[in-house]
Amino acid sequence: MIEFELTEEQIALQQTVREFCQNEIAPYIKEWDEKAHFDPTILDKMADLGLLGVCIPEQYGGAGFDYVSLGLVCEELEYCDTFARVIMSVHVGLNSMSLYSWGTEEQKQKYLVPQAQGIKKATFGLTEPNAGSDVVGMRSYAKRDGDDWILNGEKMWISLGDVADNFLFFCWTDQEKQKVRDHTGISCFIVERSMPGFSSGTLHGKLGIRAGNTGYFSLQDVRVPKENMLGNEGEGFKIAMFSLENGRYTVASGATGVIRASRDASIAYANTREVQGQKISNFQLVKQKIAEMEADYEMTRLLCLKTGYLKNEGLPSAKAASLAKWQATIRSEKAASMAIEVHGANGYTNDYPVERYLRNCKAAVIYEGTRDIHTLMQADWALGLKREKQARVILPPYQQNAKSFGS
Numbered sequence: 001m002i003e004f005e006l007t008e009e010q011i012a013l014q015q016t017v018r019e020f021c022q023n024e025i026a027p028y029i030k031e032w033d034e035k036a037h038f039d040p041t042i043l044d045k046m047a048d049l050g051l052l053g054v055c056i057p058e059q060y061g062g063a064g065f066d067y068v069s070l071g072l073v074c075e076e077l078e079y080c081d082t083f084a085r086v087i088m089s090v091h092v093g094l095n096s097m098s099l100y101s102w103g104t105e106e107q108k109q110k111y112l113v114p115q116a117q118g119i120k121k122a123t124f125g126l127t128e129p130n131a132g133s134d135v136v137g138m139r140s141y142a143k144r145d146g147d148d149w150i151l152n153g154e155k156m157w158i159s160l161g162d163v164a165d166n167f168l169f170f171c172w173t174d175q176e177k178q179k180v181r182d183h184t185g186i187s188c189f190i191v192e193r194s195m196p197g198f199s200s201g202t203l204h205g206k207l208g209i210r211a212g213n214t215g216y217f218s219l220q221d222v223r224v225p226k227e228n229m230l231g232n233e234g235e236g237f238k239i240a241m242f243s244l245e246n247g248r249y250t251v252a253s254g255a256t257g258v259i260r261a262s263r264d265a266s267i268a269y270a271n272t273r274e275v276q277g278q279k280i281s282n283f284q285l286v287k288q289k290i291a292e293m294e295a296d297y298e299m300t301r302l303l304c305l306k307t308g309y310l311k312n313e314g315l316p317s318a319k320a321a322s323l324a325k326w327q328a329t330i331r332s333e334k335a336a337s338m339a340i341e342v343h344g345a346n347g348y349t350n351d352y353p354v355e356r357y358l359r360n361c362k363a364a365v366i367y368e369g370t371r372d373i374h375t376l377m378q379a380d381w382a383l384g385l386k387r388e389k390q391a392r393v394i395l396p397p398y399q400q401n402a403k404s405f406g407s
């Protein structure tokens with residue numbers, strides 16, 4: 001049964017995140033964006049609220065909420081600015097949920113618990129300078145040395161790449177399979193910043209998400225014990241796809257926040273700006289833009305709620321997450337662009353937030369599967385060329401154990 005009503009706990013969580021954004025991000029975001037300044041204390045403040053483990057079960061240090069709650073948090077954060085939602089996407093969606101689902105008990109205790117508590121920050125290293133959509137084009141590799149693995153490679157465009165403590169690192173462990181591009185030769189390792197041979201840096205000159213950290217990292221003969229392999233040898237590609245499905249859900253939910261923010265900014269402006277002696281909200285073509293933002297918000301939010309529901313129930317959700325991500329991100333770009341037009345020339349300046357929304361939301365059309373990749377995937381599902389896989393993880397029911405937010 002699909003419920004459209006949020007629970008009291010979810011409403012309290014939403015309110016907590018809204019207040020957090022109003023107090024800790026909104027007053028500073030214009031300056032951070034202008035100066036491309038990343039404030040690392042935001043991570044600790046999010047950790048204090050329990051957000052960095054929001055849907056991780058309490059047993060592993062999390063707040064015990066469900067997937068719908070994770071989506072609500074992402075929507076609220078990106079309503080304010082994309083960089084804050086990106087933190088949730090990489091730390092929770094792409095990394096911690098994969099540890100929860102694929103990790104051994106020992107890995108969960110060592111890595112998941114401090115991540116869910118927000119003591120350690122985490123991210124996801126799949127993309128390389130020459131391999132983004134083409135995952136099997138990656139060049140990173142690992143070689144066995146007794147009970148250890150020696151890791152080498154470069155990862156690029158990594159959110160929190162110059163900040164995080166823990167990384168999921170994907171690389172080839174079977175060079176013969178690499179030659180024939182067989183993804184069952186890829187494995188996943190848990191890597192720590194403190195390991196000898198690890199180095200990282202920050203990328204500069206980004207169009208948007210300028211208040212966030214996007215970086216690169218490099219591993220040169222980094223030695224990890226075999227216990228740091230996540231999943232089995234050769235399961236790296238499967239883990240990456242699992243992670244991306246969760247990540248896509250967070251990106252989609254965040255994009256609904258951009259549509260809502262664009263709509264709200266447009267309504268506020270249209271109700272004050274006067275042209276020819278009347279408010280521009282009286283003009284039909286301005287109304288049309290606002291109506292389209294409203295429709296896009298409602299439709300994409302439903303796609304997100306459906307995805308969250310499927311995930312809560314442990315039902316296959318890869319197709320739904322892809323559809324939500326594809327549609328929410330392209331509609332967020334459309335909404336932000338229309339919001340600039342509603343604002344006229346003012347929308348073209350950073351006196352108003354809408355130009356930031358447009359710069360920020362463009363990246364989401366690219367990462368976690370480009371618009372093109374999702375278009376092709378949806379066509380393949382529709383044509384029966386691609387099948388949904390069984391869901392791997394079911395969270396325990398959160399209602400019984402979710403921590404109380406907003407108190």
Ligand SMILES: Cc1cc2nc3c(=O)[nH]c(=O)nc-3n(C[C@H](O)[C@H](O)[C@H](O)COP(=O)(O)OP(=O)(O)OC[C@H]3O[C@@H](n4cnc5c(N)ncnc54)[C@H](O)[C@@H]3O)c2cc1C
Nearest residue numbers: 124125126127131132133157158159363366367368370372
């Ligand atoms: C701000 C930001 C943050 C990011 N954070 C992370 C992160 O934390 N971790 C991480 O691992 N990665 C991250 N990425 C990387 C992101 O996932 C990749 O950029 C994305 O997968 C696209 O890969 P690419 O840039 O190599 O583009 P390419 O794969 O080179 O694609 C270029 C163009 O070709 C098209 N194309 C490629 N293949 C096909 C095909 N088979 N069929 C049709 N069209 C195709 C694409 O749609 C695109 O239009 C981030 C990127 C950005 C911009």
